[in-house]
Every structure is written in C-alpha cells, then in structure tokens.
Amino acid sequence: MDRDGSPGMILEQGSVLRSERIAELGTLLAIRAPGIARTARAGQFVHVRAGPGFDPLLRRPYSFARIDRAAGELELVVKPLGPGGERIAASRPGDALDLLGPLGTGFVVGRQTTNLLLVAGGTGIAPMRVLAEQESGRRNVTLVMGGRSIHQLWPSSLLPPTVEYVATTEDGSFGIAGRVTDALPRLLGWADQLLACGPWPMLAALQRIRDEAARASALYPGRAALMDAQIAVEQHMGCAMGVCRACVIVTSEGNARVCREGPVFSLGEVAFDAGEPATVGLR
Amino acid sequence: MGGRRLRKPVERPIDVSAAQEEALEDQAGGEEEEDAQELAELDEEATDAELATGEPEPDRAPSELAAKLRAVTSGARDVEQAPPPWRRAAGAPVPETGVDLAVDAARGLRLRNPVLTASGTFGQGVEYAELIDVARLGAFVNKGTTIRARLGNPQYRIAETASGILNSIGLENPGAAEVARKYGKAWGALGVPVIVNVAGHAVEDYVAVVRAMTGTPGVVAWELNVSCPNVEGGMLFGCDPFLAAEVTRAVKAETDLPVIVKLTPNAPDVVAVARAVEEAGADALTAINTVLGMRIDVARRRPALGAGSGGLSGPAIRPIAVHLTYQVAQAVSIPIIGAGGITSAQDALEFLMAGASAVQVGTATFADPEAPLKVLAGLAAYVRAERLGSIREIIGCALPPRAMESDAAID
Numbered sequence: 001m002d003r004d005g006s007p008g009m010i011l012e013q014g015s016v017l018r019s020e021r022i023a024e025l026g027t028l029l030a031i032r033a034p035g036i037a038r039t040a041r042a043g044q045f046v047h048v049r050a051g052p053g054f055d056p057l058l059r060r061p062y063s064f065a066r067i068d069r070a071a072g073e074l075e076l077v078v079k080p081l082g083p084g085g086e087r088i089a090a091s092r093p094g095d096a097l098d099l100l101g102p103l104g105t106g107f108v109v110g111r112q113t114t115n116l117l118l119v120a121g122g123t124g125i126a127p128m129r130v131l132a133e134q135e136s137g138r139r140n141v142t143l144v145m146g147g148r149s150i151h152q153l154w155p156s157s158l159l160p161p162t163v164e165y166v167a168t169t170e171d172g173s174f175g176i177a178g179r180v181t182d183a184l185p186r187l188l189g190w191a192d193q194l195l196a197c198g199p200w201p202m203l204a205a206l207q208r209i210r211d212e213a214a215r216a217s218a219l220y221p222g223r224a225a226l227m228d229a230q231i232a233v234e235q236h237m238g239c240a241m242g243v244c245r246a247c248v249i250v251t252s253e254g255n256a257r258v259c260r261e262g263p264v265f266s267l268g269e270v271a272f273d274a275g276e277p278a279t280v281g282l283r
Numbered sequence: 284m285g286g287r288r289l290r291k292p293v294e295r296p297i298d299v300s301a302a303q304e305e306a307l308e309d310q311a312g313g314e315e316e317e318d319a320q321e322l323a324e325l326d327e328e329a330t331d332a333e334l335a336t337g338e339p340e341p342d343r344a345p346s347e348l349a350a351k352l353r354a355v356t357s358g359a360r361d362v363e364q365a366p367p368p369w370r371r372a373a374g375a376p377v378p379e380t381g382v383d384l385a386v387d388a389a390r391g392l393r394l395r396n397p398v399l400t401a402s403g404t405f406g407q408g409v410e411y412a413e414l415i416d417v418a419r420l421g422a423f424v425n426k427g428t429t430i431r432a433r434l435g436n437p438q439y440r441i442a443e444t445a446s447g448i449l450n451s452i453g454l455e456n457p458g459a460a461e462v463a464r465k466y467g468k469a470w471g472a473l474g475v476p477v478i479v480n481v482a483g484h485a486v487e488d489y490v491a492v493v494r495a496m497t498g499t500p501g502v503v504a505w506e507l508n509v510s511c512p513n514v515e516g517g518m519l520f521g522c523d524p525f526l527a528a529e530v531t532r533a534v535k536a537e538t539d540l541p542v543i544v545k546l547t548p549n550a551p552d553v554v555a556v557a558r559a560v561e562e563a564g565a566d567a568l569t570a571i572n573t574v575l576g577m578r579i580d581v582a583r584r585r586p587a588l589g590a591g592s593g594g595l596s597g598p599a600i601r602p603i604a605v606h607l608t609y610q611v612a613q614a615v616s617i618p619i620i621g622a623g624g625i626t627s628a629q630d631a632l633e634f635l636m637a638g639a640s641a642v643q644v645g646t647a648t649f650a651d652p653e654a655p656l657k658v659l660a661g662l663a664a665y666v667r668a669e670r671l672g673s674i675r676e677i678i679g680c681a682l683p684p685r686a687m688e689s690d691a692a693i694d
Contacts, residue, residue: 009413010368011652049650054598054626055446057650082443100414100652236439238448239649241414243406243426245455246441255434255455279437279589 006103006260008039014097017073024151026079026123027089028065028158033099034072040064041106042130043197043232043264046076047240049098050084059100060084061237063197063263065126066133077123103240105264107195107230109135117191117225118143119180119206121198125154127232128197136160142187146180146202149173181205188222196267197232201275203267206231210267229267233258235277250278369416373474377419378660383673386421388641389541389567389618392504394421394476397635397674398659401622401645402427402480402506402545403452407466408473414652418474419659421641425462427482427508430491432458437589442578447597447624448646449576451590454482454508459495471500478543482508486533493537504540507531510547510572521547521572524559531563541566543620546611548603549575557611567618569643570608574600597646598624605637612638612682626654628661635674636681 014033022028036046047059060082066075080089091097107127109116116139120128128143135141142164147153150173156165167175168183176183180202188194188209196206210226220226235258238246242260249256250271256262271278371377384396400411402424408417417423435455442449456462462479470477479502481492493505509530510521520526527544534542544560546553548571557568573594578587586592604623612619621634622643631642647654666674 006413011414054647054650056443057446057448057597057646058441058443059650084443098651236441238441238450239404241406241652242410243404244441244450244649245426245435245452246439246450248435248440248455249438277438280434 006044006101009101009103010035012036012099012101014074014099016091016093016095016097018093019091022077022155022158023153025125025147025154026077029076029078029088029091029097030066031074031076031097031099032072033074033097036099036101037067037069037072037074040067040069040074040102042067042134043106043127043230044102044104045240045263046074046099046101047103047237048076048088049100050087052098056082056084056087058084058238059240060088061103061240061259063123063126063232064102065129067130077126079123100240104259104262107131107232107264109139109195110193110228113139113193115140115190115192116142117187117194117222119184119194119196119198119202120145120154121180121202122147122152124196124198124202124232124234126197128195129154129159131195132159132163136162140164142166142190144168144180144183144187146170146183146198179205181209184209185221188225191222191225194222194225194229194267195231196229200233200272200277203231203233203270204272204275207267207270207272214268227268230264231267231270232263233265233270233277234263248280250280255280367413367416369414371416373418377416379419379663382663382666383675384421384659384662384666385673386640386675386678387618388421388620389504389543391566392541394641396421396659396662397639397641398631398655398662399424399478399620399641399643400648400655401643402508403450404645404648407462407469408475408477409466409469411648411652412473415656419656420475421659422476422478422503424478424480424506424643425466426456427454427480428456428459428462428492428496429454429482430459430488430495432456432461439587439589440593442587442593444576444578444595444597445599447595447599448649449578449588449593449595450573451588451593453590459492463496463499467499467501470502473501475501476503477501478504478506480506480508480545481534486530489530490533490537493534497538497540502540504543504566505534505538506543506545506569507534508545508572510545510549521545521556522550524552524555527556528559528563531560531565535564543567543569545569545572546607547572548600548607553607554610554614557615561615561617565617567620567640568611568615569620569622570611570639571600571604571623574603596624598626598630600624601630601633605633608634608639609637609682612679625658626651628658628665631658631662632665632677635678638679638682640675640678 012033012035014031018030020028045061045063049059050056062076065077078089080086118128144166146168149169149171213220213223213226235247238244240259247258252269386397388394398421400423405423408423433454436451436453440452483489520530544565550556573596576595577592580587601624608621618640620641621639625644626647634642644655
C-alpha cells in the first residue's frame with residue numbers, strides 16, 4: 001500500500017442527487033461522482049469546495065458514508081460547521097459540488113476476520129456505514145454507535161438488516177446509557193477485528209483500553225482485536241494534498257499528515273494527550 | 284484468530300429509526316435500501332479495489348502498519364509510478380502556446396512565463412504533479428527549508444478568516460540535506476525550474492542550507508525567507524534592513540545562482556529593507572510574505588492557533604501586497620515577484636502593472652488546485668486580446684511616470 005499518496009485522486013464536478021437531514025448528526029448528501037466512486041474506499045475522504053469563489057476559502061474534508069461504484073454515487077454526512085460547512089450542508093438536489101478525491105488511506109479488513117466490530121461516534125459513522133454495507137454480506141458485523149442523545153444516532157433503517165446495531169447515549173434517551181466504551185466489554189471477546197472512527201476523546205478512551213489489554217495476559221477479551229485496531233482521525237485541514245502540513249498528528253513514527261499517511265492509523269501508533277491529539281513543539 | 288466464536292447475546296434489530304422518528308417530528312423519510320444484488324456487487328468491487336491498490340488484505344498488525352509508514356516517510360516518492368490524470372504529451376499545445384510570456388523573474392533568471400507557486404502552498408512540487416501539469420508553470424518555490432529538520436508548531440495550525448486563512452505551521456521540514464536527497468531526482472524530472480525557499484535563525488543557517496543544496500537537480504535560484512512570522516527570529520531578519528542585507532550578502536558569497544529576498548509586510552519600513560537587500564546584491568524581491576494576524580476561538584476562550592498568532596494569506600491581503608509592490612517598485616531596480624491573494628489572471632495583472640515581473644499563486648491553490656494554471660491561461664488570453672507583443676509590455680505600466688523612466692534607463 002502506498003501510504004504517501006492518494007492513488008486515483010481526481011478533481012470532479014459532482015452533482016447533488018438527494019439531501020436528507022439525519023436528526024442532529026448532519027445532512028446526508030447523495031452525490032453523483034462516478035470518477036471518485038470508482039476507486040473510493042471506506043476511510044478515505046473527499047475534499048469539497050465551499051462554492052465557486054474564495055470566501056469561504058478552504059475546502060472541507062468528509063469521509064465517505066456510502067460508496068456505490070455501480071451507480072457512480074457517493075454519500076457524505078455534512079455537519080454545518082463554519083461558513084464552508086454551512087454552505088455545503090445547504091446544497092440542494094441538482095447543485096454542482098467541486099470534489100477532490102478520493103484522498104488518504106482506507107481501512108483494511110482482514111481476510112480471516114469472521115466477527116467485525118465497528119465503533120462510531122458522531123459523524124465518525126460515515127466510514128463505519130460504508131464498512132457495514134461492504135462487509136455484512138461476508139462476515140458477522142456489529143456496529144456500536146454512541147451519541148449524546150438519540151438525536152445524534154444513525155438511523156438503523158440506513159444500515160443493512162444483517163448488521164447488529166448497538167446504540168449508546170450519554171443521556172440514556174436510547175439504548176445503553178453511557179458511552180461506546182461502556183458497551184465494549186461484552187463485545188470485545190467476540191470480535192476478531194475492531195475498526196473505529198469518532199471524536200478524539202472516544203479514540204483516546206479506546207487506546208486506554210488497548211493499553212490495559214497490552215499489559216494483561218493473552219486471555220484478555222478481545223486482546224488481539226485491540227492490538228490490531230485501526231482508527232480514522234479528524235484534524236483541521238488545509239490543502240489535503242500533503243503540502244501544507246496543517247493536519248499533522250504525532251505518531252510513534254513521528255509527525256504524520258492526516259490527509260496522506262492517514263486518516264486511518266493503527267490505534268497503537270497515534271499519540272494522545274488528555275483525550276486530544278498530542279501536539280508537537282509546545283512552548 | 285482462533286476458532287469461530289458464538290455470537291454474543293445481544294438482540295437485534297434495535298430500531299433506532301423508529302424511536303428517532305417518534306422523538307423528531309421533522310425526521311425525513313428513509314432512503315430505499317440497496318437490493319441484495321447491489322450489495323453483492325459492492326462486495327466484489329471491494330475486493331477488486333483492494334487488489335488494485337496492491338493491498339493483499341493482510342491481517343494487519345501494528346508493526347506492519349508502522350513499517351509501511353516508516354518506509355514511506357523515509358523513502359523517495361516515485362512520481363512516475365502512475366500516470367497523472369492530466370496526461371499531456373510533452374510539447375502538446377496549451378492555452379499559453381505561441382504567446383510571449385517570458386519574464387526576468389530575477390537578475391539572471393529568465394522564466395518561460397511569470398506564474399510561480401508560493402512557498403508552503405506547493406510542497407515539493409511532486410504532490411500537485413499528481414493532479415495538474417506542473418511543467419507548465421514558470422517555476423515553483425518549495426516549502427521553507429532549514430538546515431536541521433523541524434517538527435513545526437503545535438495544533439491548531441490553520442484557521443479560516445474572511446477571504447483568507449491564518450497559518451502557523453512553523454516551517455515543518457525534514458532539513459536541507461534530506462530534502463535534496465529525497466526530491467532532487469524528482470525535481471530533475473519535473474520539467475519545471477525549482478526555487479528553494481531558505482529559512483533559518485542565523486546568517487550561518489541560511490548559508491548552510493544553500494551549501495547543502497547546491498547542485499540539487501532543477502534548482503535555479505534561492506528565495507530567502509527572512510520573513511516567516513511563525514518561527515522565533517524568522518521575521519527578525521526581514522524587519523531590520525541591516526540584518527536583511529547581512530544575510531543577503533552572506534548567501535550571495537556562497538552561490539552563483541540568483542538570490543531572491545522575500546519581504547515581510549510586518550517590517551516597520553518595507554521599502555528600507557528592499558533598498559538594503561538590493562544594495563547587498565539581491566537579484567530579486569518577493570513581495571510579500573503573510574501578514575501577522577490572530578483569531579480567538581470564542582468557545583475555547585483562547586487563540587485559535589496553537590502558536591497564538593499566525594500568518595494571514597489569501598485574497599484578504601491582496602490590496603496590501605499590491606500597495607507594497609507598487610511602493611517597492613519605485614525604490615529598487617531589481618525584479619519583483621508579486622505575491623498575496625492572487626486567485627485569477629486579473630489579480631496577477633494588478634501586480635504586474637504595479638511593477639512586479641512575475642507572480643506567485645499560493646493560498647488559492649488550496650481552494651482550486653488548478654488556480655495557478657488558470658492564472659497562466661488567463662494571462663495568455665490577455666496578451667492575445669490586448670494584442671501585446673509580450674507580457675513584459677505591461678510590467679509597471681501603472682507606476683507613476685518617473686518610476687517608468689528610471690526603469691527604462693536601467694533597461
């Protein structure tokens with residue numbers, strides 16, 4: 001795998017097909033973009049221009065939430081963050097969207113994985129939904145999703161019926177009261193492989209469980225899945241082409257660009273600091 | 284991986300949708316689910332994609348992943364690996380074919396056209412080569428390079444502002460020797476002249492970078508970054524005419540290639556710095572680097588950027604850059620390379636008419652990777668439409684008459 005590069009990356013004028021609000025999670029945009037859909041993989045993302053001008057200036061990165069190669073369609077979960085995000089989220093069917101992608105690295109599902117555990121928080125559901133659709137036909141898939149309340153959860157009607165869906169809410173308005181990590185203990189022993197995407201505190205909590213497993217014996221439930229877990233991370237991004245170095249995070253191998261070496265990393269290689277990405281050059 | 288395990292005891296389906304619909308009156312209707320055939324297709328395609336990317340679908344261990352990352356961060360990129368999407372045969376006509384766009388971007392540096400890319404917005408040239416035909420550019424300026432590797436500044440490193448961005452990357456780069464080793468071969472093959480942006484804390488640092496990178500394929504000039512606002516001491520050189528002249532003189536003594544000095548708008552007297560470095564032997568000036576700025580993250584009650592302040596770029600600073608180009612052009616006789624918020628040929632023409640001989644497109648590339656080539660095509664169209672003999676005819680045409688005369692006298 002070429003981790004430094006986004007093979008197949010192109011600029012493409014996408015056409016918005018559908019727009020649907022997913023409660024307070026964001027807007028689900030369905031976009032016709034056959035060129036990008038052809039090579040896109042779960043975990044990779046697309047950098048979307050916020051209109052034809054230069055204000056707002058920066059593109060916005062969104063992880064694929066559905067990849068339909070046959071139909072040449074993509075779906076994105078767009079949170080209306082900042083003027084650019086607001087503008088993209090307000091796209092209507094028929095609108096053109098300037099897309100750059102697919103970018104970055106994707107998740108790799110092991111050939112021998114029988115029981116696949118997906119963990120999502122917030123808009124981190126996007127790549128997990130792609131994986132759920134892709135993998136549910138050939139292995140057992142369980143998706144754990146957490147939100148503050150039911151309004152931040154992904155609708156189960158937009159998941160394949162064969163995927164087991166475990167929901168957690170912090171306010172107890174639906175499913176298990178608590179966070180995704182509260183639902184994990186009884187799932188870890190089952191899982192052969194764990195893939196996750198969500199806010200930094202969620203990923204940091206996962207790494208703490210991994211550290212605990214690393215110190216424990218081989219009998220720790222789900223130890224192998226934790227040790228090999230892959231996560232997709234978010235970071236403020238500039239070019240998404242690997243040139244500006246705005247999106248770097250610290251890993252065990254040094255600085256890594258989320259847009260090129262990531263967004264998918266091994267859970268064990270990412271450096272955290274109090275629930276946030278560890279940062280360089282503190283002064 | 285062990286044998287098959289029993290499914291764990293969790294009932295399904297848990298219908299979040301139904302409960303959500305009860306909770307939300309404005310819930311939109313659900314999308315139709317894919318049929319089984321489509322899902323099967325997706326499955327097959329996924330395997331194909333994995334094969335296409337050369338991914339053997341391994342059970343990935345962290346050590347393997349780390350090894351891959353290590354291989355990539357230490358190894359050279361192979362730009363010839365896959366054909367880029369633009370695929371132009373060498374010599375095939377492009378919009379600027381047949382138009383005289385050649386300019387002297389510096390003393391001793393004639394470029395085929397006046398469109399460059401600005402340092403820090405175009406990496407090492409190879410990244411955007413995957414997306415656009417970089418061989419059409421007049422030149423590209425690489426990411427600020429220091430003698431020793433730098434890890435850069437804390438997060439966040441970027442924030443959006445009205446018609447612009449603030450950045451404080453902190454000159455993250457692998458160091459001069461590593462840049463030369465890693466990209467020299469690719470630069471030689473890119474088909475576009477390379478200008479190395481040289482940064483440092485002390486005069487010796489600048490000289491050391493130039494020494495370490497002399498002879499690197501493709502390199503035609505040095506741009507001295509005496510104006511980086513994101514590094515301690517980086518801007519010191521650019522704010523003080525005496526120090527700026529000292530570093531210019533030292534680098535000139537080290538190299539036969541043209542030396543370009545990038546001016547900072549944050550200097551108390553930009554024109555005095557320009558005069559001083561011209562006197563010290565600079566072959567051109569870049570006007571301007573970013574403007575110091577800050578945003579406060581109201582929710583977190585602290586500066587948005589990890590380093591506090593940062594450099595403002597983009598269309599927001601264009602009038603400042605045009606103004607300084609206009610001022611400096613009247614004070615010096617060496618070429619000026621205009622930079623600051625250029626997004627279109629119209630913007631570039633403002634700088635050329637204000638006295639710049641070439642321009643750098645920077646931040647606009649983040650929004651539109653094709654922006655530099657669109658500027659180039661637009662300049663060619665302008666020369667044609669205005670029936671000019673060459674783009675050089677309009678350089679400095681908006682300057683006051685006296686400056687025009689002195690320019691003519693030097694020619």
